Amino acid sequence: MWKKYRFYILTGLFIFILLSIRQISVILTDIQWFSNLGFSQLFWRPIGLQFGFSLIIFLVGASFIFYNLRIASKNLITLEEESRFFETSFAPYADLVRSIGKLGQGLIAIILSFIWTGSFSNLWQELVYFFGGTSTGMSDPIYNFDLSFYLFRLPLFQRIVTNLLGLVIVTTIIIGLLYVARGTISFYVLKRGLNVSKNNSLKHLNLLLGVTFLLLSFNFFLSLFELLFSDQGVVFGMGYTDTYISRPVYILLAIFALASFLLSLANIKWKKYRWSIICLIGIMVLSILGSVTASVFQSVFVSPNELTREAPFIEHHLEMTQKAYGIDEISEQTWQVVDEETSPELTSEVKDNVRLLDYRPLRDVYREEQEYRRYYQFNDVDMGRYTVNDTYHQVMLSARELDVDLLPEGAQTSVNRHLKYTHGYGLAMSPVGDLTPNGLPNYFFRDMPIKDQIGISLDRPEIYFGELTNDFVLVNSDESEFNYPGQEDIDHTYEGEDGINMNLMNRILFSLRKANSFLLFSQEYSSDSQILFDRNIIDRVEKIAPFFRYDSDPYLAVADEKLYWIIDAYVETDNFPYSQPFEDNKNYIENPVKVVIDAYSGSVDFYLVKDDDPFSQALDRFFPELFTDLDQASNELREQFRYPEDLFSAQASILKNYHMEDPVIFYNREDAWDIPTESYRGESITMEPYYATLDLPNSEGPEFVLMIPYTPVERNNMISWLGARNDGENYGELVLYRFPRGEHLRGPQQIESRIDQDDHISQQISLWDTRGSNVIRGNLLVIPLDNGILYIEPLFLQAEESSYPEMRRVIASWQGKVVMTNTIDEALIAFGADPEELDIEDPEDIEEDFEEIPDPELGDVDELVQEALEIYQQADQALRVGEWSEYGKAIEELESILQEMQSQVEQ
Numbered sequence: 012m013w014k015k016y017r018f019y020i021l022t023g024l025f026i027f028i029l030l031s032i033r034q035i036s037v038i039l040t041d042i043q044w045f046s047n048l049g050f051s052q053l054f055w056r057p058i059g060l061q062f063g064f065s066l067i068i069f070l071v072g073a074s075f076i077f078y079n080l081r082i083a084s085k086n087l088i089t090l091e092e093e094s095r096f097f098e099t100s101f102a103p104y105a106d107l108v109r110s111i112g113k114l115g116q117g118l119i120a121i122i123l124s125f126i127w128t129g130s131f132s133n134l135w136q137e138l139v140y141f142f143g144g145t146s147t148g149m150s151d152p153i154y155n156f157d158l159s160f161y162l163f164r165l166p167l168f169q170r171i172v173t174n175l176l177g178l179v180i181v182t183t184i185i186i187g188l189l190y191v192a193r194g195t196i197s198f199y200v201l202k203r204g205l206n207v208s209k210n211n212s213l214k215h216l217n218l219l220l221g222v223t224f225l226l227l228s229f230n231f232f233l234s235l236f237e238l239l240f241s242d243q244g245v246v247f248g249m250g251y252t253d254t255y256i257s258r259p260v261y262i263l264l265a266i267f268a269l270a271s272f273l274l275s276l277a278n279i280k281w282k283k284y285r286w287s288i289i290c291l292i293g294i295m296v297l298s299i300l301g302s303v304t305a306s307v308f309q310s311v312f313v314s315p316n317e318l319t320r321e322a323p324f325i326e327h328h329l330e331m332t333q334k335a336y337g338i339d340e341i342s343e344q345t346w347q348v349v350d351e352e353t354s355p356e357l358t359s360e361v362k363d364n365v366r367l368l369d370y371r372p373l374r375d376v377y378r379e380e381q382e383y384r385r386y387y388q389f390n391d392v393d394m395g396r397y398t399v400n401d402t403y404h405q406v407m408l409s410a411r412e413l414d415v416d417l418l419p420e421g422a423q424t425s426v427n428r429h430l431k432y433t434h435g436y437g438l439a440m441s442p443v444g445d446l447t448p449n450g451l452p453n454y455f456f457r458d459m460p461i462k463d464q465i466g467i468s469l470d471r472p473e474i475y476f477g478e479l480t481n482d483f484v485l486v487n488s489d490e491s492e493f494n495y496p497g498q499e500d501i502d503h504t505y506e507g508e509d510g511i512n513m514n515l516m517n518r519i520l521f522s523l524r525k526a527n528s529f530l531l532f533s534q535e536y537s538s539d540s541q542i543l544f545d546r547n548i549i550d551r552v553e554k555i556a557p558f559f560r561y562d563s564d565p566y567l568a569v570a571d572e573k574l575y576w577i578i579d580a581y582v583e584t585d586n587f588p589y590s591q592p593f594e595d596n597k598n599y600i601e602n603p604v605k606v607v608i609d610a611y612s613g614s615v616d617f618y619l620v621k622d623d624d625p626f627s628q629a630l631d632r633f634f635p636e637l638f639t640d641l642d643q644a645s646n647e648l649r650e651q652f653r654y655p656e657d658l659f660s661a662q663a664s665i666l667k668n669y670h671m672e673d674p675v676i677f678y679n680r681e682d683a684w685d686i687p688t689e690s691y692r693g694e695s696i697t698m699e700p701y702y703a704t705l706d707l708p709n710s711e712g713p714e715f716v717l718m719i720p721y722t723p724v725e726r727n728n729m730i731s732w733l734g735a736r737n738d739g740e741n742y743g744e745l746v747l748y749r750f751p752r753g754e755h756l757r758g759p760q761q762i763e764s765r766i767d768q769d770d771h772i773s774q775q776i777s778l779w780d781t782r783g784s785n786v787i788r789g790n791l792l793v794i795p796l797d798n799g800i801l802y803i804e805p806l807f808l809q810a811e812e813s814s815y816p817e818m819r820r821v822i823a824s825w826q827g828k829v830v831m832t833n834t835i836d837e838a839l840i841a842f843g844a845d846p847e848e849l850d851i852e853d854p855e856d857i858e859e860d861f862e863e864i865p866d867p868e869l870g871d872v873d874e875l876v877q878e879a880l881e882i883y884q885q886a887d888q889a890l891r892v893g894e895w896s897e898y899g900k901a902i903e904e905l906e907s908i909l910q911e912m913q914s915q916v917e918q
Contacts, residue, residue, distance in 0.1 A: 040517070064138060072124035076123050140629050151589070161239070183219040216287075231262075250313075271294065329677060341747050343749065353799070357796050364704035366702075368805070375814065387413060387436075388412050392409045405442070408569075425529040435474035436495045438574065451817055471574065483542055486507075486540070487504065489537050490535045513541060525544075555615060562581070564656065600661055601626070603624040607644070652737075666733060667683060670684070718793075728758050729756045732795065823839075825838075879908045
């Protein structure tokens with residue numbers, strides 16, 4: 012036999028290897044990659060778990076299909092007098108199943124089972140939670156089951172039962188079509204009962220229906236628990252109709268399906284095959300009647316008395332939603348407001364760290380001032396805080412990454428992309444409240460080589476791993492690496508050890524993996540050459556631990572004289588009973604893990620910061636080497652951990668309605684809140700959560716707080732604000748500060764309106780706009796103080812010929828008064844603050860500057876007169892030719908200039 016088929020076997024083996032060789036190279040190089048990073052378990056265990064279970068599933072499916080094909084092939088041999096009247100024109104095709112024999116039937120079974128096994132792809136994640144999950148200590152309010160059943164068991168049961176049911180139904184249909192085509196089963200046979208007792212085809216289908224009934228019974232039983240995720244009632248979760256109609260219907264269907272299964276077994280002896288068909292019809296009829304009954308019952312009996320009937324279920328919904336999003340642990344306090352007129356009381360730490368920089372204009376400034384070469388990019392601006400020499404600084408920072416795609420077209424060579432331009436360099440860091448007299452940011456870190464203006468210390472500024480590093484590089488080659496530009500370009504030699512050594516075998520493997528012959532034939536290798544790949548930090552962590560969802564905004568941190576990327580990792584599910592879904596139908600979210608990536612070496616650490624999360628506990632049991640003890644992180648690094656914005660946004664959105672705990676109030680939405688809007692670039696946008704330095708009640712000093720204010724729905728006054736604490740032992744604590752009832756505090760949009768309505772401010776802004784400057788109003792900051800609420804909004808100007816904006820004014824509001832000044836100090840003085848208490852070098856200069864510094868964009872009165880004359884002439888010309896729209900614009904511009912002239916004269 013070997014000699015006869017040797018050519019075909021060897022040819023097939025060669026073709027298989029040829030088609031699989033790239034995938035084999037990927038596997039072999041990934042084994043080394045995971046091993047180098049110390050996560051071999053994360054490679055082998057998922058593969059072993061998925062392969063083992065898939066093999067079992069494949070064998071079950073193939074055996075089931077093959078066994079049924081064998082039975083069918085035997086049953087297709089019928090007595091001529093019984094089949095010739097009923098067989099169809101497709102009978103020859105049915106006969107093929109018998110004629111191909113065991114080998115052909117086995118091949119069909121293997122192919123169909125292989126396809127079916129694909130429905131269990133990525134099942135290993137559910138298996139990890141199934142085997143690793145333990146009791147959560149919480150139970151559902153209906154069946155009193157521990158939530159681990161819903162989080163870890165039910166999803167696996169649902170998937171297995173659903174897929175098995177699909178296999179059995181498809182097999183039953185295929186076998187039934189074979190019998191009908193061959194004529195062994197037909198309506199006439201069933202109606203007349205011809206040789207029913209001897210008809211093995213009917214017996215075979217009867218058994219297949221029996222298996223279907225058994226799986227349907229399990230499916231209906233599981234549906235009882237799925238009702239806890241129903242969205243048919245007034246709230247998400249099991250409601251009144253689900254409890255008194257849908258649940259009894261599912262119980263009835265489960266019992267009926269189980270009885271149908273037992274009947275199909277009895278039919279092996281009784282031969283009453285019609286009853287199996289009747290049972291199948293009965294299940295379908297009961298399902299339809301149950302759905303119709305539930306709909307009618309909801310409309311007729313529940314909706315007219317909805318609150319009364321649904322109240323207990325609303326309580327369950329409120330309780331479970333609050334648990335799922337962690338808002339049940341929010342500490343509520345009252346933020347007292349002082350009625351009498353006073354000046355703002357804020358410490359120097361809070362004042363100096365009021366964020367006058369807006370991340371959107373700031374990125375433009377960094378790109379203009381700090382990129383230096385076209386291939387450098389500041390991709391994003393992050394927020395941080397550092398304490399240097401006992402002085403607290405809130406900062407904004409951005410990594411200077413190198414994007415090889417931005418190299419000149421003629422420089423897009425393999426040597427440049429993979430050997431020469433291998434990494435970015437350094438960062439730009441600025442204090443949020445300290446600007447130059449020209450309205451530009453000051454720097455704590457800047458330039459190349461890196462200049463440290465504050466003493467944080469950074470000895471390893473090279474960035475080999477980041478958000479824009481999407482291509483592989485070869486380090487320690489004979490080609491020197493470009494480090495940063497100067498009068499002469501400075502080179503660098505990689506000193507890390509986390510790359511994969513490029514011996515001959517790896518050169519072959521990576522050239523196959525990357526489909527890049529340069530990796531194989533390059534003459535630039537040395538004995539120490541390494542390859543760094545999967546350098547994009549999001550791709551890197553998703554490859555290691557795909558069961559997490561990662562924050563969309565990694566942030567940069569300077570710690571231990573290195574640069575690190577920090578990414579928040581979330582666990583999510585849509586199987587938390589009664590909890591309101593937020594995004595992508597997920598109704599549970601937690602941030603138990605901080606992922607830290609060394610920007611130089613690419614090493615990855617998963618720090619477990621919340622050890623009571625059931626998902627991370629299950630992962631820790633199955634992958635013991637995944638998590639790093641938080642105590643192993645240095646204090647400098649831990650100080651840079653911050654509360655994640657994605658999680659906070661979800662919690663803040665849910666809290667808008669779920670701060671209400673009374674079912675009646677919740678049902679009527681009597682106390683519903685909303686997140687306010689602000690003005691940005693002429694548009695009204697929803698406020699984003701923002702980090703601020705605040706003095707909280709009973710705190711020992713300034714704290715880094717992520718916060719968002721609330722207003723009542725369809726109202727603009729501020730009613731409360733939510734804060735997430737970030738520092739020390741208080742990390743992760745959520746605090747909701749409510750303002751006293753009856754107190755009217757203006758909300759952000761009302762402050763924006765006051766700014767728009769202020770004659771002086773609106774005239775200034777209009778004048779800047781008409782003179783060719785683009786006015787950008789930054790984030791409106793709500794700063795709660797012990798004696799009131801201070802509002803700060805920086806104002807940026809960007810001239811037409813300028814590529815970036817400058818911060819020119821500070822608009823502030825306090826106790827109903829709105830001012831526009833050059834600095835925060837001037838604004839505080841305008842609100843009655845004592846200059847002597849502002850901790851400034853010369854208070855008298857502040858007042859003098861406030862009165863006398865001219866606007867650098869406006870010029871003196873003579874210039875305004877000349878410009879007014881020019882605009883008048885333009886208006887006169889437009890009037891002569893009938894250009895009315897141009898005439899109107901000119902008159903408006905002329906009015907603004909005349910008003911400014913009056914203001915200058917009055918000063």
